Amino acid sequence: MSPRRSYDQYCSAARALDAVGDRWTLLVVRELLAGPRRYTDLHADLPGVSTDVLASRLKDMERDGLATRRRLPPPGAAYVYELTPRGRQLLPVLQALGEWGAPALEERRPTDAVRAHWFALPLLRCLEGEGDGLVHVRLEEGEFFVRVGAGEGPVYGEGPAPAEPDTSLTLDAETCTAVAQGALTLRQAVAERRVEVAGEGTLAKALRGE
Known part of the structure; x- marks a missing residue:
């Protein structure tokens, strides 16, 4: 295992960047916030990362107490990576970064990869305060x-x-991006019929303004 690189600064921000400042690390965290993932699944949902770099980042995350590796019981018997409680504490960090970076989501470039679940964290942030629950x-x-x-x-x-x-919720990526950017609230998007809300639970009624 390669020696740990450090800024060698007695500063909490520098210490944090010692652990998560390398390229790809926070995006690996983004994927693991979905729960245990196999290496092949992580590689598929991180287009552009090399196998060597991904393996190195995962080893670093294990060393720094951000992730663990375990073997699933039969019949799966595959190894999966998952976040530790300390790794999961990076959720608000990623949400804050996403909020800060949302204005840069202009027209999608031809080279841009996209996965539906990449919209999950910004949407989760926008749903906070509307009530708890499972949202499809x-x-x-x-x-x-x-x-x-x-x-x-x-x-x-x-x-x-x-x-x-x-x-x-049924909507398009353009609307989801606009909500993430703060161009409109989720309730406004519902009122403008850019989001279709199904369900009769507390969360559904709150979004419909009932």
């Missing part, structure tokens, strides 16, 4: 779910919700 989201790019108010465990996941959702 449909975009043209795919579907995912978010757990609003989740105290522990995965905060989002790919595909259909694992249980009956409290509400379902």
Whole structure:
């Protein structure tokens, strides 16, 4: 294992960047916020990262107490990586970075990769304060779910919700980006019929203004 690089500064920000400042590390955290992931799944959802770099980042994250590696029981018997409680504490850091970077999401470039679940964290941030619950989201790019108010465990996941959702949202990536940028609130998007809300739970009614 390569020696740990450090800024050698007695500063909490510098110490944090010692652990997560390398290229790709925070994006690996983004993927692991969805729960345990196999190496092959991580590589598929981090287009552009080399196998050597991904392996190195995962080893660094294990060393720094941000992630662990374990073997699934049969019949899976595959190794997965997952965040430790300290790694999960990076959720608000990623959300703050996403909010700061949202204005840079202008027209999608031809070279831009996209995954539906990359919209999960900004949408989760916009749903906070509307009530807790499981939300299923449909975009043209795919579907995912978010757990609003989740105290522990995965905060989002790919595909259909694992249980009956409290509400379902159908919208397009343009609307999701506008909400993330603060150009309109989620309630405004619902009122303008840019978001279709299904469900009769507290969260669904709050978004519809009922």
